[in-house]
Amino acid sequence: MNHFEIDRDLKELTKHRTVDLPLACYETTINQNIHGHIPLHWHEEIQFVRMIKGEAVFKINGASISIREGDGLFINSGCLHSAEDFYPSNGTYICLNVSPHFVLNPELYTTYVDPYLRATNLPFLHLEAKEPWAKNILEAILQIKQFIQQQSPFFEIETTVQLTLIWQNLMVNGFHLEYDPLKVQKDQRMKQMLNWIHQHYTEKVLLEDIAKAGQLSRSECCRYFKRILKTTPLNYVTNYRIRRSSVLLKQTDASVTEVSYQVGFNSTSYFIDQFKKVMGRTPLDYKKSN
Template sequence: MHNHHFLIDNNLKELTEHSTTTWPIALYHSKIRDHMSGYIPLHWHDEFQFVFILEGEAEFHINEKILNIQQGDGVFINSGCLHMAKDANGTTCTYICLNVSPHFITANELFTTFVHPYMHASQTPFILFNRKDGWPNRIYQCIQIIQRLIEQTPAYYELELNIQLITIWKCLLQNRFQLTYDARKHDRNERMKHMLNWIHEHYHEKVLLQDIAREGQLSRSECCRYFNDILKKSPIHYVNEYRIQQSLILLQKTDLNITEIAYQVGFSSTSYFINIFKRVKNTTPLSYRKSKASFTSN
């Protein structure tokens, strides 16, 4: 098991190269709390993602939905969907995750019929895997086989790997995938990405609600409704949480003092930064820095 920490660009697209082999596929085990933020921050990527919870429970936010996923269950996350995850109910969640490029699922001749339409099925941002249903077990078995193939790389393993991916995809299509498209939901998702992109480019500056709303071509009230519906928080609340997330990097990777960090991530005063940090992380910036330094030295 290893600590998987990914990079995200300004518009929340994950930059981590999802490639465990020479193919556009990655499979890894991780604990949610091992990520730098203590949770998996909001992001999106072009790859399809298959997640199974091995231990504990996780709370996933996918577009506008909040899901609690228990040990043994899992979820498929469609291409381009905003999502985040954190530990749930006081547990430490360990999961296995398979990311795969949609273009690697089938040959080009089959892609336009059996894959591409489903990438844009806005009515299916995710599919829950409930172990009681039976059919998700087949997907989990294929993922276990893929893991062994990647680790052992036997002769012709690339062909066998492709067989397992096609089996996973066929199983998904046969059971739960709704091939429907809602232009309003797609537009809503894209507006949200534009507003988040603007925040991530300007978080270190003075951020006003009307600036965020303008980027989404919305009124201020509509902007607040988008954030409350999708992220379950106000735009300014999100801005402050993102600033805290960026401060974690500076606290761990630099020798800047607390005041310098506060101003670098956009807070107007040190005291306000410390208050927001305590609210988000349940500790002070200085205590957080000391705890991470102690963990690293050990």
């Protein structure tokens, strides 16, 4: 998988399912993505990752974690996350995305699944193969991938057995779950501000407008971006414009000047300068190479 669509509030639009099951399992080589990395996004599905080559840095709800070959990661439902290759490792991973309602049967969902999805102290878990419970999860990911590929008789049942094993190993690790309504509100405000930027990035964007979208003061807005995305609001706008321009340069015949204005820059020279800082080459070189 080397490209996926996200909507204006960063929700991934990919339908994560096979023909019969509400889950998807696929391999991703990070630097082969259309952006050269996995851009910031979220989805309702829970996600399990197993690195099968190289190393990658994942960012989840403002935290950064490096995942080495053989280890993995659990990313909870609704969490903002992105991934970059730990250059030059050609990081490749198996990604298992599962609808939370498919993890256990409905009678057990309320007791054994929902509390983990709502826990504000569980945005992700590092799955280190040296830990027996994590190793069980990592091996089950491979099993599910094989079941889906081979589609042998009763593979659907075998898949659900492995999912139950995965969830049981996650629960018996003994996590103390917490729920903080204030943190939920903060995460929602961050998504509201990002949504506003993605709707208005082609226009003149002011810090006041971004802050207003999240019902925050300008200083508090800056703190949100610094804490979660490790950048300023206006730097995020510039980087998002560059990301959108890279797609247009690949997919259209528009000139560099036309693209620069389409994504909100009012100066072609400034666009070229910023593009080179982010992408490491000029827009024209990037367009020609693709």
